[in-house]
Amino acid sequence: MLTYNMDVTPESVWKRTTPSEAELAQPYYCTEAGVFYAQQHFSTARTDKESYILFYTLRGAGLIEQDGNHVILSTGQALLLNCRTPQSYCTAPGQSCWHHYWVHLDGVGVAAMEPLLFPGKKLTPVQITGAKMQELFETILGQMERGNVDSMVQTGLTLHGMLALCAQTILAEAETTSARQVILQAAEILRKNYQKELSLADLLADAHMSKSYFLRLFRRYMGTTPYNYLVNFRITQAKELLVLTDHSVTEIAQQVGFGDASNFSTRFAKATGQSPLQYRKSALKPLDFTREAGGFMSK
Missing domain, CATH: 2.60.120.280 (Regulatory protein AraC)
Known part of the structure; x- marks a missing residue:
């Protein structure tokens, strides 16, 4: 009406x-x-x-x-x-x-x-x-x-x-509000300590807010949950190691905080659509170029 x-x-x-x-x-x-x-x-x-x-x-x-x-x-x-x-x-x-x-x-x-x-x-x-x-x-x-x-x-x-x-x-x-600062600090803790075992309790220790409110604010400001934020950051670090080093998948899994190579491979494939080894192979594959009409075209 x-x-x-x-x-x-x-x-x-x-x-x-x-x-x-x-x-x-x-x-x-x-x-x-x-x-x-x-x-x-x-x-x-x-x-x-x-x-x-x-x-x-x-x-x-x-x-x-x-x-x-x-x-x-x-x-x-x-x-x-x-x-x-x-x-x-x-x-x-x-x-x-x-x-x-x-x-x-x-x-x-x-x-x-x-x-x-x-x-x-x-x-x-x-x-x-x-x-x-x-x-x-x-x-x-x-x-x-x-x-x-x-x-x-x-x-x-x-x-x-x-x-x-x-x-x-x-x-x-909201940038200057205390609630936003708490979430930004929590995200910083995750990034700095991504190689360690972290729990939600570690993040809540200095937050001085309820678990549900903290999770709601984290999703609002960071676009995801603390756990998924940590996993995505670990995978980003793993990508660099896969490309820049010859470390094994097991070694990289341990270095970025997953510990278990199987869990790491599963998480990596879900996030990227490739296994760690497939990602390494595709990232290191040389480009094949041919000259045509005064420029370059990828074959």
């Missing part, structure tokens, strides 16, 4: 498109976009819509509410909202206007970035400095008029750029 009051000025823009099968298969695509010069009584409320919406305020402020959370979106701030849960947004109380860009977007790429853009599962306004976000929105509006493969690719890249800009800003703002 949708209710709204379109209190916007005539120069407002609202564009719609119907994505093709090729577009729906992309990580990022959009269905609607616009710029609303909303006035004091502008409002929208809906129960659900199969998309996300990204706002960016040009002037004034908007009030966005969802799941008991409400935020004021002030000038220069962006916010991503998942429309699959009931929500409402309007010109903020006490404001005479809410001039804002918006785009309905979706795709697996958007869903994958949701944890970064909803830290703590809360609506999170992002302050974007400069004109970059406005330029990206104008690109989206321009590409919607073309409707070809080139515009599909450009739109996807632009949407990714918008979300990446928001995510990078959120992470940068």
